[in-house]
Amino acid sequence: MDRIRIRGGRPLDGEILIHGAKNAALPLMAAGLLTDERLILSNVPLLADIETMAILLAQHGIATDRIGNDGRILSLGGPITSTLAPYDIVRKMRASILVLGPLLARCREAQVSLPGGCAIGARPVDLHLKGLEQMGAEIRLDGGYVHARAPAGLRGADILFPSVSVGATENLLMAASLADGVTTLANAAREPEICDLALCLTAMGARIDGIGSGKLTIEGVPRLHGAEHPIVPDRIEAGTYACAAAIAGGSVTLAGARLDHLAALATPLAEAGVELSEHERGVAVRRLDGLHGTDVKTEPYPGFPTDMQAQFMSLMCVAEGAAMITETIFENRFMHAPELNRMGARINVHGASAIVRGVPALQGAPVMATDLRASVSLVLAGLAAQGETIVNRVYHLDRGYEAVERQLAACGADIERLTD
């Protein structure tokens, strides 16, 4: 299995290209199930999770053709030939649950494997299922599968989410687009990736009000048509490289990034001594002098993203003073802390909070992580550490970061992929 070797201590300088957002691309690909015409998505990132979603769509009869030279334009289409999302595919990627709403809306039935737990917490799908039941679906759990039927079709409903869920909002938004009547989704998630989905659905003929707010109103239509849609830039990839520049020192331009999507990160970064500013090609990142300990708490958008928590923790490991990092979204998302401590960090985890006491320097070590963002946080720590860091289990990184080693090496980092 591939590993990443980093020799720390070099500042970053240059430009990093920000790709399309993985977390927007996955639901947008699932939206390909909503029409019998072709859906053309551009600015698609080249990532393992995109391949997994293409395999799942192929299982349903939807072909994913790459058009153009660089493989970043996908053309999705084909008749739905199966409503079964099997365990073997779903277990590789939780976002597979996003086919449930579209299949049920289009075919009036679906059998989707339950995604099960994952490294960062239990992650149930009850909100997805309750919402679909409110829209008239009959749902039975059997043999590890969700068996869903809506013999008379889905109908509009007023759904109030008891807590904010990105995936449940996306599933119900897609289902409601083809339901009979009006659906309201209150306490809906409003991440930029959800706005992106809503904009694409609108281009496909859906009628959606309140895009960007916590209340979406969807007037169902009998059918959706094909469309072309460019995927929003990845704010988490951009935020990760902003933290890379911050921890290594130097200045980097994040080409194609959107500063308005990074506001919740820009504020604590500014307090920590790192400036994000508008740049004609995207966003400029500059570390001013030293880094200062700064508290953050993860929250649904527009709050500080849970997907940036691990990277920010790496940064705080080498800041002057202490930082309290509180995780409110996932119950088990500090697995990077013991690995960072092996590199000389001083982190104490107390329940949902971690106290990080800054140290003057980290030391390189062999490390590994059990999820995507934790893995990249170890790469960032390696950039700042003295000596050599080897990050094992790189397949987590490949799920969400395109060529992370090439991107950082191009800005002066001493980093390479070791292939066995």
Ligand code: UD1
């Ligand atoms: C999405 C992102 C993920 C990000 C997360 C939170 C994708 C593909 N993944 O995941 O990178 O970390 O949003 O920003 O976009 N919950 C329930 N019941 C449900 C659904 C969720 O209790 O039916 C809980 C979860 O366990 C979690 C919280 O709600 O504690 C938020 O989860 P959710 O927003 O649904 O995350 P995902 O859509 O899985």
